[in-house]
Amino acid sequence: MLCQNCGKNEANIRYTQIINGDKKEIALCSKCAKKLGVDELELPINFNSFLGDFFNDYAETEFLPMLQTNELKCKTCGMTYSDFINTGVFGCSDCYEVFSNPIDSLLKNLHGTAKHVGRLPNGKAEKIEIEQPQKENKANSEESDKENKKKNLERDLEKAIKEERYEDAAKIRDEIKEMNK
Amino acid sequence: MNWYLQSGKDSDVIISSRVRLSRNIEGVPFVQKCNEEELRSINSKLKEIVPSIGYGLKFIDLKDLDEISKQTLVEKHLISPEFAKSKNPYSAIIINDEENICIVVNEEDHIKIQVFSSGLEVENLINLAIEIDQTMEKLIPYSFNKKYGYLTACPTNVGTGLKVSVLAHLPALTITGNIRKVLNAVNNLGMNLRGMYGEGSKVEGDLYQISNNQTLGVTEKEITKNLKLISQKVIEQERLARKFLAKKSVDLEDKVYRDFGVLSNAVKLSENETPEFISSVKLGTDLGIISELNDTKVAKLMLETKPASIQKRVGKLLSIEEQEIERAKIVKLIIKEDE
Ligand SMILES: [Zn+2]
Ligand SMILES: [Zn+2]
Numbered sequence: 001m002l003c004q005n006c007g008k009n010e011a012n013i014r015y016t017q018i019i020n021g022d023k024k025e026i027a028l029c030s031k032c033a034k035k036l037g038v039d040e041l042e043l044p045i046n047f048n049s050f051l052g053d054f055f056n057d058y059a060e061t062e063f064l065p066m067l068q069t070n071e072l073k074c075k076t077c078g079m080t081y082s083d084f085i086n087t088g089v090f091g092c093s094d095c096y097e098v099f100s101n102p103i104d105s106l107l108k109n110l111h112g113t114a115k116h117v118g119r120l121p122n123g124k125a126e127k128i129e130i131e132q133p134q135k136e137n138k139a140n141s142e143e144s145d146k147e148n149k150k151k152n153l154e155r156d157l158e159k160a161i162k163e164e165r166y167e168d169a170a171k172i173r174d175e176i177k178e179m180n181k
Numbered sequence: 182m183n184w185y186l187q188s189g190k191d192s193d194v195i196i197s198s199r200v201r202l203s204r205n206i207e208g209v210p211f212v213q214k215c216n217e218e219e220l221r222s223i224n225s226k227l228k229e230i231v232p233s234i235g236y237g238l239k240f241i242d243l244k245d246l247d248e249i250s251k252q253t254l255v256e257k258h259l260i261s262p263e264f265a266k267s268k269n270p271y272s273a274i275i276i277n278d279e280e281n282i283c284i285v286v287n288e289e290d291h292i293k294i295q296v297f298s299s300g301l302e303v304e305n306l307i308n309l310a311i312e313i314d315q316t317m318e319k320l321i322p323y324s325f326n327k328k329y330g331y332l333t334a335c336p337t338n339v340g341t342g343l344k345v346s347v348l349a350h351l352p353a354l355t356i357t358g359n360i361r362k363v364l365n366a367v368n369n370l371g372m373n374l375r376g377m378y379g380e381g382s383k384v385e386g387d388l389y390q391i392s393n394n395q396t397l398g399v400t401e402k403e404i405t406k407n408l409k410l411i412s413q414k415v416i417e418q419e420r421l422a423r424k425f426l427a428k429k430s431v432d433l434e435d436k437v438y439r440d441f442g443v444l445s446n447a448v449k450l451s452e453n454e455t456p457e458f459i460s461s462v463k464l465g466t467d468l469g470i471i472s473e474l475n476d477t478k479v480a481k482l483m484l485e486t487k488p489a490s491i492q493k494r495v496g497k498l499l500s501i502e503e504q505e506i507e508r509a510k511i512v513k514l515i516i517k518e519d520e
Contacts, residue, residue, distance in 0.1 A: 113398025116330025
C-alpha cells in the first residue's frame with residue numbers, strides 16, 4: 001500500500017488517530033510520518049487538524065497555490081476551502097463542484113480514483129451474489145470456466161422466466177442443453 | 182430472538198456483520214451547515230415516510246430516549262458513541278423490534294442506513310440495505326452527482342457511500358503473537374482492520390473490526406466481495422492459530438477453565454477484566470473445551486455485562502461498585518440458565 005499522505009512511497013507505518021474515542025488507522029511512509037511528527041504508533045492527535053494538514057500538504061505540492069485555493073468559496077452554503085481543511089467535511093452538495101479541482105487529487109489519494117462506478121439512483125439493482133473463489137489449479141480452470149458459464153446461463157434462465165421473456169428463456173435452455181452433452 | 186443473540190455463519194470467529202449506506206437529501210445542506218429549520222424539516226420528512234418504508238420500522242427522536250437506553254444502543258454497536266451524545270434536537274433513529282435495521286437521522290449525513298446480522302453475512306446484508314435504499318430513494322430525492330456518486334459530508338464516504346464491516350474475535354492470533362502480521366496484511370490490501378478499544382489502549386476482548394476504506398471508484402459488489410474474501414482469510418488464519426493452541430491442550434484447557442472459574446464464582450467483576458474472561462471462555466466454547474456454554478450464552482455474556490445494559494436491566498443508575506456486583510450476578514445467571 002502507498003503512503004496515504006504523499007501517495008508516492010511505500011507505506012511502512014500504521015498510524016492510529018483517535019477521533020472522539022474512535023480509532024482510525026492511516027498508512028504513512030517513514031518520511032511523511034517524520035514530517036507529520038507521528039513516527040510512533042498509536043499516538044493520539046487531533047484528527048481535524050491532522051486531516052487538514054493532510055489536505056493542505058496535498059494542495060501545496062499538487063495543484064493551485066494555497067492562497068488561491070483557500071479563497072474558493074461555495075456560494076450555496078458559504079463554506080470556504082480553508083473551512084473544509086479545518087473540519088474535514090463539506091457543507092453541501094455544491095461544495096463538491098466548487099472544490100472539484102483541489103478535491104480530485106484528494107479523492108484519488110483516498111480512494112485510488114475520483115470517478116463513481118457504483119449504483120445509480122433509481123437504477124435497477126441486481127441481487128449481489130458472491131461466488132466462492134475457485135480453489136482448483138490451472139489445469140482445472142477450463143473445467144471451472146465451463147461450470148461458471150453454466151451457472152451464469154442458469155441464472156439468466158431464471159431471470160428470463162421471471163421477467164416472462166420466454167423466447168430468450170428457450171434460447172438459454174438450448175444453450176444449457178448443448179453444454180450438458 | 183434479536184440478531185445479536187443468534188449464532189450465525191462462521192460465528193466462532195465473526196461475531197457480527199454490518200452494512201452502512203450514507204445518504205443526503207437533494208437541495209438541503211449537509212447537517213453541519215443546516216439551520217434549525219432545515220434540521221427540523223429533515224426530521225419531519227423522515228418521520229413522515231417511515232410507514233412507507235415498511236419492515237416494522239419505528240421513528241424515535243433521540244431526545245426522547247433516556248441516557249441508559251442510548252448507551253445500550255451504543256453497546257450493541259447500533260449507534261456511535263458520538264451520536265449518543267449529540268445535542269442536535271432533530272437527531273433520530275428509525276429502528277425495528279428485531280433491531281437488525283437501524284437508520285440514523287441527522288448525524289454527519291442526513292441519513293445513514295444500517296443493517297446488521299450475527300456471523301459472516303455480508304451478501305444478504307448488502308442486498309437488504311440496497312432494497313431499503315431503493316424504497317427510500319423513491320420517497321426522498323438523494324443528493325447525487327454523476328462523477329462523484331452519492332454525495333456525503335466527508336469525502337472518505339463519497340461514491341457508493343458504502344461501508345461493510347465485520348466484528349471478528351481473534352484470541353488465538355493474539356495469544357500466538359500473530360495479530361500484527363494479520364493486521365498489516367489486511368491493511369496492505371486496502372482494507373481497514375483495527376482493534377475495538379475499550380478504556381485505555383488495550384484491545385478489548387480480542388475483538389477487531391474489518392471494514393473497507395474505499396467507497397469511490399469501486400462497485401458495491403466489489404466492496405462486498407473483497408471484504409468477504411479478506412474476512413475468510415482472517416477466519417482461516419485464526420482457525421489455524423487455534424489448531425496450534427489446541428496442540429498444547431492441557432495449557433489451553435487450564436487457561437479457559439481458570440477464566441471460566443472466575444466468571445462462575447466471582448462476587449464482583451470489573452468492566453475492564455470481564456471482556457478478557459469472556460474472550461477466553463468463548464474460545465473454550467468454540468473449541469469444544471467448555472461444555473457449560475453455547476453461542477447464545479456467550480453472546481449474552483458479551484452484551485449483558487456492559488455498563489448500560491446492566492443498569493437498563495436493573496432499571497436504575499448504579500455506582501461502579503454496584504455495577505461490578507450486579508455484573509457478577511448476571512454472569513452467574515447466564516451461565517446457569519437453561520436453554
Ligand atoms: Zn509519504
Ligand atoms: Zn457548499
